[in-house]
Amino acid sequence: MRLGQTSIVYLFSKIAGSLIGFLATIYFTRTLGEEVYGFYAITLALVSWLGIVKSIGFGQAIVKRMSESEESDAYLAAGTAVKAVLTALVGLGVILFRDQVNAYVGRPVAEFVVLLLVVSIFSGLVNSALKGSHRVHIYAPLGTGKQAARNLAMVALVFIGWELSGMLLGYAIGTGVIAVIGFAYVRPSLAIPRWRHVRGLFDFAKYSWLGSMRKKVFSDMDIIVLGLFVPAGLTGVYAIAYTLGKFLDIFGSAIRTTLFPELSKRSAAGDDEMVRTLTNDAITYAGLFLIPGIVGSAVIGDRLMRIYGDGFAIGAQVLTILLVGILAYSYNKQLLNTLNGIDRPDLAFRANAVFIGANLVLNIALVYTIGWIGAAIATATSAGIGLVVGYRYASTHVAFAVPYGEMGRQWIAALCMGVIVYVARELGEANFGWIDAYNAVFVVGLVGLGAAVYFTLLLGISARFRTTVADNLPFEVPLLGR
Template sequence: MRLGQTSIIYALSKFVASGIGFFATIYLTRTLGEEIYGFYAITLALVSWLGLVKGVGFGNAIIKRMSEGEEPDAYLAAGTLIKTVLTFVVATGILVFQDQVNDYVGQPVAEFVVLLLIVSIFTGLVNAALKGSHMVHIYAPLSTLREAGRSVAMVALVVVGWELSGMLLGHALGTAVMATIGLWIVRPSFVRPRWQHVVRLFDFAKFSWLGSMRKKTFSEADILILGLFVPAGFAGIYAVAYSLSKFLEIFGSAIQKTLFPEMSKRSAQEEMEMIETLTDDALTFAGFFLVPGVVGAAILGDRLLLVYGSGFDIGHWILVILLVGLTIYTYTKQLLNTLNAIDRPDLAFRANGIFIVANVVLNVVLVYSIGWFGAAIATASSAVIGFVLSLYYCRQFIDVRLPVGEIGRQWIAAVSMGGVVYLARAFGEANLTWVDDYNFAFVVLLVGLGAAIYFVILILISRRIRTTISRNLPSDVPIAG
């Protein structure tokens, strides 16, 4: 299958999963409000970071060793043993310091944190087994079903009046059920691991753990720090804004995951010119949805956030700043992907380390100084630092030239789209005052209009986009002209 088609299939499954979560979140925020959703977001961020402590890169190590094809079940068993021991230590610590955990979150959630940790180790092991067994084609749709099951369980328990407890328990139940289905699909043989399996897992994990921490830092460090300095309601609005921005980053992540094995193979064959071409492709298309997302958020962000309930619109410019940061971060991930593919994880490790320190320090300083806007500014600023470093390291080995022309055309199309959407919004607001609660339908129409205008303009002004679309259609269509 063509690389472009593979990226699209992966991205579509993620778009469906995010869409399901989008509508579930709307119901939850409208029903419970931003404060309770803030408690939920802070709890999940805490679980995620504690989960990183118990995993320390062993998830990626399990995938790597299982994919090599030699004694995969033994490596899965060794990884399960390691992660179980680490989880037991972390869970014990949570129960011992449960008063401090509850005080930090602002609600009695320590037992739920332990439950979610246990579910996360189970899910992580199943995901690693699926990927390591070359069942990514199953993992992607299963992750969509997991999001659906989780959303249904959360909404159902909130409907019966469980509020925050229902959200946390529903999250755990929906995740565990889908993980059980994944385990049934993999059906590993339970074997007794040897010490050499543990050692080989550690040999890989000692380099991969910082990459995992970089992801957690970018996605959740700001929410954890917000939990220290601002009310939970602000953290809830921030979490909603971040989830919206991540929706537009899916395609960039799909490109990264799809290109890595191809770039790794080309590197082994010393085809550096092809790696340069693939890196250029990655940088060209990574911001394909994010660039118009930045412009669209600037014009419609307040109305889009109002879909989640009254009061959420104060996160308008938080959303814009986060999208700017996420756009830069997505370009950074493509460059780090190249470094790993050409077997320079040491440089990726160094770039990740500096990025993490910058992100955490800036978050603490700026959130303490100027409040929740500081978290968004810190996230965007650390993304810039990561991009500069990763570009510098890549240029030591390959000729990386930023596709300024293509990215510029994306911005031209996005700004042109923005002008039309701005006028359409102004016209609609002036003539729809007689309609009650028209916001949701109005936003959907404006987003659809903007997307159509953006893609039409981009196809008209970019020959490369036309050619790429034509090559990846299931049949020959003369769009390239």
């Protein structure tokens, strides 16, 4: 597998952005506490869900049609017009029902919801245009810039005492500024869309809209349900655990984002062999970070969560369960990425419908009966169900082989890593009394040790991984070979 320069740029850009967000979030949680962070998480989840109504899958449809057509500007204009109308309707609804919105969140945030909705629409359109025009190498650094701009504005406003309002306004400012910069890169020509362009988007979006909802269900359904049944403080802890888990899906996200335009192009050209190869590669490396993340969270999850504040340590168990779900979900997304790439969004639609239905029912039932841990169990279980269905559809149309050997080697390296990190933790806690006072330093050391052990072992036992690393380094490494 040769990820290439585009995927590498995307990967490191996402890592940089996530690290910026990680440090800023520690400031927010330690300054404002888990309850205020819970209000913030619920507000963003609500904006995300309202965003489903106005997008109806046109974001992915714009990427698809722009990547395969010479009329890219016309398709972008058509998507913009549809989204503008729907966004206006949703924003009006929020204003009319502001009292209900404020009561659900627990704070007066309705106006912020409308602002964030409008900004997110503009940002989403710019992102779709960048990806659809094969500018992922620009989209990725801008994503890092967006993280930096958001957090800089949020930290500044929280510092001067604006608390929740400062977080929400800073989020909107950072997102809007970077979206304007991205628009300057797109530089679309003025085009008047015709009805056939709208129909072309709709023909894809009528199936892919459920894929957009699938993403929101996995990311935000549990937060939405938790907002109904549990205190905002526990919702804040859960949101932090989920954010940590998603950080480890960076590599899988890099693969999906980079490969979709290529899958679409190869499928349109009838290159079935390359589609199969790309799918195999995607599945092979989807769990590269997540597998050791699961093992690591089981060993040091409580200390990792404590970095955000002592009140967050209770989220360690939730973190491990969520990581299992994110792993299954990551594999499933690779498969559905292939289905969309070969222009079979109808099958992806069916797989998404099963996942969404299972997630909704399980979240409500389990959160109501066993509390906030039920949300993590529901997420992991529904992700597993979605993976089974996605595999069934994808394997019927693409002759890929599940790389059990490579995945097994990743688990072996991760389990060995877990043993070594566990021993290091026990020795450290038994012999160094300063560790509790400098928990963050200790955790960083354990994570660094674990990463070194895992990747060293994987390089030693996996010839395919050695080849992948060698092929994508800008210089020769004799021990890795080519």
